[in-house]
Amino acid sequence: MIRKITVLMLVVILLLPLWLMIIGSFQDINGVMKMPPDLLPKDPTLKNYTAILGSADIRWFFNSAFIVILSIVLSVGISCSAGYAMAHFDFKFKKLIWILLLSQIMIPIITLYIPRYVVIKHLGISGTIWGAVFPCVLSPMGIYLAKIYFETIPDSIMESARLDGASEIRILRSIVVPISKPIITALALFGGVGSLSNYIWQMLVLQKTARQPLLVGLMKAVNNFSDPIMRLNPLGRCMAVGSFLLFPIIIIFAFTSRYFTEGISGAIKE
């Protein structure tokens, strides 16, 4: 019983900051500064949202959508194909390739940003959405999870399919993909959310207003303290930006969380 109450307290502690942010985003300056904070807004206002969306550029929405879709497609594709190759094939230099693909996990990513910035200049994609997305889609964690998930598919099934004359592509399409929905969903969630919150790199690469995603554009707008509209209720505006960016993430997570934990836990248990 005590354990259950402690778990429930943990749940409250974990959700409280986000709840306070959402409530705060619907309040004017007096509401935000009222202590103790109301746990339900007394007279909610949309002013924070109209202020931040008033400073938003319609193109930011499209940029964000494009970045998310591109990141999901690339990161799921790379993780699944590399993970599958690692799980079910034997080839030369397997161990070396595996170490190389995972090596990134040992490097603080920000230190790679300096040379990557130079590399995308050489590749001619500096300042573009390609430059913001491509360097960030190789996910060691994703490849690792994909590999251990695919290892749970017995080789014997594939062997018998091969004996029946099925091509590798066919095996992939009609055997592997259907039973891999949990891991694909988990990887898509990783890729999508990762690209929605990859603030520093996107800020460095996408300097032009027209090319920014919502994340970069809104953060820049809300931190512009010389803007009188933002100065009226800076904390409320900040929390509105946070809640606004949180909204799509929570929606996606609520729909995929079942697959997601299945994908990860399933992979680890085997």
Added chain:
Amino acid sequence: MSNKRAAYILLIPGLVFFLLFVGWPLIEVVRLSFFKINFINDKFVGLKNYLKIFSDKTFYTALLNNVFYMVLYTAGVCIVSLSTCFLVFNLPKKWHDLTRFVVYVPVISSGVILSQTWKYIFHINGPINWIIAKLGIKPVAFFQSGVTGIPTISAILTFQIFGIYVIILLANMLSIDKQIFDAAKIDGASNGQINRFIILPLMKKQLGMMILLNVIGSFGVVETVLLLAPYEHTATVTYHIYQTAFVIGKYGYGAAQAILLFIFIIGLTLVKNRVSKEEA
């Protein structure tokens, strides 16, 4: 199509992206560290960038700060995630599902989004200071000094990241053969003894990995510092590198600092491998 060819074709996308955005940058960062970079005509300066680090006082401050971050953050994540796992381990499955979902909400929400609420929660007139005032203590400007800023940011980082480890450790704990626990219980072992003498030793490998990843992670903290406390007294090494390269524009000097950090991390990994080999 032969088996091997299929494997190589499947590996192409991963390897191409690795070569372009990890391999090439790793070579490039070494080159940059010997140059003064302005993107028009880069000047070779030899070891000058490296020598400069030794007389850079802000780098030392960041390094010292980072030692505190490393200890507080690693300890925070390990203690909180392990105790959460032990807390829910014996409960029915539905509680596991609830815990997994809830601990992952902060992880999925990301640092940028959560930093918006931390600004409010740790504000001089915010909820935490309200509670502190009720206890009769003067309000604290949490991010205005290293003494309060570093523990606060460590706590924030712990909050944001520990859910990943709860999911991984819990999955590992649940995969332990239940018969071991039954046998221990028949012999009269308490829950605490089972945790201490059976579960922990069985998860040595995962715990070692978790500590290493968190130590490395503590050197990679940039976003939270940048958004909440962009000051010298709360800077991490990577925040200092970020400032040097992208704000001041000294890419070569930033690259040299990055290389020192790589060497440090490689050393750390080797030590860890040596230790776990000796134990095994």
